[in-house]
Amino acid sequence: MEPLGRAETPNENPSRDVSYVDTYVLTRTGHEVSGQTPISSFERLIEDLPEQPASQVSWSVKGEIDPHGRHFLRLSVQAVPVLECQRCLQPLPWPVDAENRLRIVKSEADLDDEGSQDTEAEDMVERIVGSPRLDVLELVEDEIILGLPYVPKHDVCPSLPEALATQEPEPDEAEPSPFAVLNQLKKD
Numbered sequence: 001m002e003p004l005g006r007a008e009t010p011n012e013n014p015s016r017d018v019s020y021v022d023t024y025v026l027t028r029t030g031h032e033v034s035g036q037t038p039i040s041s042f043e044r045l046i047e048d049l050p051e052q053p054a055s056q057v058s059w060s061v062k063g064e065i066d067p068h069g070r071h072f073l074r075l076s077v078q079a080v081p082v083l084e085c086q087r088c089l090q091p092l093p094w095p096v097d098a099e100n101r102l103r104i105v106k107s108e109a110d111l112d113d114e115g116s117q118d119t120e121a122e123d124m125v126e127r128i129v130g131s132p133r134l135d136v137l138e139l140v141e142d143e144i145i146l147g148l149p150y151v152p153k154h155d156v157c158p159s160l161p162e163a164l165a166t167q168e169p170e171p172d173e174a175e176p177s178p179f180a181v182l183n184q185l186k187k188d
């Protein structure tokens, strides 16, 4: 496949493998552009996450025109960011496999066009402004962030919190049971 509108600009920001697409070309041709980008390149995503092991984010973006002549980008993203479990504070790999369809509109004014003839389902579709130079990785990053849980937790934590693990249960009945300690930790 020809490298449609994809360009590297290493001089602009060496820490980020920037990939731009021309949304007009993509929708007109129905072509797909795909790539793999190190997760470390997504600074907005990882700034509040624990240190990330090296991994790749796979993405693809495809242009579409529906029977009504409306333009769309179909975005597909696969990534495995590592979060911090809020129960045991251990690393928690969180696979994200997201697909989204974004409506391409002509201008900023069209982003919130209440008067359009859209169907109800259409109201749920995110809109972006078409561009000959759209930063795909911005969209990819948004998609991953949307796929993250607000409070990440293991289904079953691999180990107890350090504070609990070092708490030696006393034989004395007057001491709080490990379950009471656990409950206390949960409240914090």
Ligand SMILES: [Zn+2]
Pocket: 085, 086, 087, 088, 089, 090, 153, 154, 156, 157, 158
């Ligand atoms: Zn956990």
